Amino acid sequence: MPVEPIKPRRLYQEVADQLSRLIAGGEFKPGSRLPSERDLAQSLQVSRPTIREAMIALEIAGAIEIRTGSGVFVRDPAQSAAEADIGPGPFELMEARIHIEGEAAAIAAERLTDLDRTALEKALHEMERLAERQQSIEEADREFHQIIGRATRNSAMAAAVDQLWAFRARMPMWGKLHELIGEIKKHRDWNDDLSAVTDHRAIIEAFDTGDPQKARAAMQAHLRRVSDVLMTASELDLIQLNDKAAPAARE
Amino acid sequence: MPVEPIKPRRLYQEVADQLSRLIAGGEFKPGSRLPSERDLAQSLQVSRPTIREAMIALEIAGAIEIRTGSGVFVRDPAQSAAEADIGPGPFELMEARIHIEGEAAAIAAERLTDLDRTALEKALHEMERLAERQQSIEEADREFHQIIGRATRNSAMAAAVDQLWAFRARMPMWGKLHELIGEIKKHRDWNDDLSAVTDHRAIIEAFDTGDPQKARAAMQAHLRRVSDVLMTASELDLIQLNDKAAPAARE
DNA sequence: TGTCAAAAATTGGCCTGACCACTTGACCAC
DNA sequence: GTGGTCAAGTGGTCAGGCCAATTTTTGACA
Numbered sequence: 001m002p003v004e005p006i007k008p009r010r011l012y013q014e015v016a017d018q019l020s021r022l023i024a025g026g027e028f029k030p031g032s033r034l035p036s037e038r039d040l041a042q043s044l045q046v047s048r049p050t051i052r053e054a055m056i057a058l059e060i061a062g063a064i065e066i067r068t069g070s071g072v073f074v075r076d077p078a079q080s081a082a083e084a085d086i087g088p089g090p091f092e093l094m095e096a097r098i099h100i101e102g103e104a105a106a107i108a109a110e111r112l113t114d115l116d117r118t119a120l121e122k123a124l125h126e127m128e129r130l131a132e133r134q135q136s137i138e139e140a141d142r143e144f145h146q147i148i149g150r151a152t153r154n155s156a157m158a159a160a161v162d163q164l165w166a167f168r169a170r171m172p173m174w175g176k177l178h179e180l181i182g183e184i185k186k187h188r189d190w191n192d193d194l195s196a197v198t199d200h201r202a203i204i205e206a207f208d209t210g211d212p213q214k215a216r217a218a219m220q221a222h223l224r225r226v227s228d229v230l231m232t233a234s235e236l237d238l239i240q241l242n243d244k245a246a247p248a249a250r251e
Numbered sequence: 252m253p254v255e256p257i258k259p260r261r262l263y264q265e266v267a268d269q270l271s272r273l274i275a276g277g278e279f280k281p282g283s284r285l286p287s288e289r290d291l292a293q294s295l296q297v298s299r300p301t302i303r304e305a306m307i308a309l310e311i312a313g314a315i316e317i318r319t320g321s322g323v324f325v326r327d328p329a330q331s332a333a334e335a336d337i338g339p340g341p342f343e344l345m346e347a348r349i350h351i352e353g354e355a356a357a358i359a360a361e362r363l364t365d366l367d368r369t370a371l372e373k374a375l376h377e378m379e380r381l382a383e384r385q386q387s388i389e390e391a392d393r394e395f396h397q398i399i400g401r402a403t404r405n406s407a408m409a410a411a412v413d414q415l416w417a418f419r420a421r422m423p424m425w426g427k428l429h430e431l432i433g434e435i436k437k438h439r440d441w442n443d444d445l446s447a448v449t450d451h452r453a454i455i456e457a458f459d460t461g462d463p464q465k466a467r468a469a470m471q472a473h474l475r476r477v478s479d480v481l482m483t484a485s486e487l488d489l490i491q492l493n494d495k496a497a498p499a500a501r502e
Numbered sequence: 503t504g505t506c507a508a509a510a511a512t513t514g515g516c517c518t519g520a521c522c523a524c525t526t527g528a529c530c531a532c
Numbered sequence: 533g534t535g536g537t538c539a540a541g542t543g544g545t546c547a548g549g550c551c552a553a554t555t556t557t558t559g560a561c562a
Contacts, residue, residue: 320553
């Protein structure tokens with residue numbers, strides 16, 4: 001039973017939490033104005049400086065916006081997202097993955113442990129199982145790649161790989177990759193073996209050589225193939241992509 | 252000419268920034284106690300509630316810990332990193348930068364605009380100016396590298412570069428790189444020209460060729476040199492690094 | 503001389519009341 | 533319709549006060 005220091009709860013935190021709950025509960029809608037500091041201080045029976053402290057915490061947390069002379073306004077979550085940029089388009093993401101995950105694979109090639117290999121094999125088997133059932137391999141796919149990020153034994157590299165997958169998780173389109181491949185085969189005489197399982201097997205085999213160059217090449221070949229799938233699906237109008245999703249602009 | 256809303260700068264933010272800079276600059280060591288609220292209010296010629304607001308912001312940011320009745324203490328970045336388990340060590344960061352920023356430079360080499368080049372030159376001049384005054388080039392350095400991230404015209408790559416710099420910003424040690432170089436020269440007959448300005452100039456010249464390989468090589472040479480500085484400083488006990496900061500473990 | 507409890511001093515936490523800067527809406531002149 | 537002025541309301545900051553928590557000092561005692 002670990003003993004931890006007792007940290008008395010600051011009053012401003014109580015106020016901030018209550019206001020946060022009221023906002024989350026819909027009492028104060030996004031874009032609306034909160035009651036004035038003076039009114040809140042009276043309603044909550046605390047001093048105005050305490051309200052101000054709570055407001056600062058909420059503004060830092062992104063929940064509100066304080067406008068001098070006007071009032072305090074609830075931030076619109078959609079507005080926050082729009083301001084924060086919706087993230088990279090699919091082709092941007094693929095390009096970045098080719099470069100960054102290629103490097104991660106190269107680093108990992110010399111640092112994989114037996115545990116890493118076991119985990120990769122497990123993820124691959126999961127992909128095989130799901131593919132046989134015509135189910136999305138998305139989760140197992142992600143696991144496979146994040147194992148590689150961790151296998152670099154470099155938390156900055158792992159974080160970079162994780163971030164790429166976080167971007168990817170925002171686009172539901174990726175979960176349909178398997179279906180897309182099936183659709184493409186209906187339209188074109190596709191020679192390449194598009195099996196994700198084959199690609200991932202090749203990556204594992206490259207790791208078995210311990211050669212960073214081979215690992216990088218296997219990873220990049222895999223990711224370029226996925227990018228090609230995306231390009232072909234776009235050309236066949238199997239998926240709708242917005243402007244940002246177009247291949248990265250060349251000056 | 253886009254018109255943007257003017258956001259007046261809150262006094263508590265000025266105070267928080269100044270204290271943050273003092274902490275980063277080593278004026279207040281990790282674990283040490285800041286002057287009392289009353290003393291700070293008098294020293295900075297602001298009211299005590301304003302100091303309190305600044306303290307709240309700094310505590311939320313993780314820079315300090317407020318202990319009722321005792322005082323306000325600077326959090327140990329290593330302790331913070333250990334608690335949050337989110338911070339790569341310096342060598343991890345450098346390794347990741349060599350790989351990721353090398354790739355970013357290669358991509359950017361074919362996509363730089365004239366505006367990008369102008370911005371890079373400007374950042375370089377700022378570095379020159381600061382270096383002449385023996386001042387930290389940290390901000391201009393960061394700007395230089397983030398311009399390159401944006402010059403990839405790939406927001407996933409830019410985000411990856413930004414994340415590396417966010418990690419870097421958590422370690423005040425980097426602001427003292429210039430001093431470290433000076434110290435190293437007192438201890439060793441160092442043959443390499445350690446001028447950051449020279450390295451960055453070489454990167455710009457590599458970009459002028461438009462050759463991705465050359466750009467990658469110039470960026471990686473620069474970052475490897477920085478990593479060497481770090482290694483040497485560590486060997487000379489000029490900086491104290493915790494276990495995680497050691498060169499990436501090899502299995 | 504060392505230990506321990508109590509007192510004093512210091513520090514953060516919160517409050518009250520005041521004044522100033524900024525914003526908004528109403529109203530008026532041109 | 534536009535610009536200017538004014539009043540009311542809002543946030544921003546200040547000064548001073550008192551209380552709770554912590555640390556330091558002091559005095560008593562073995």
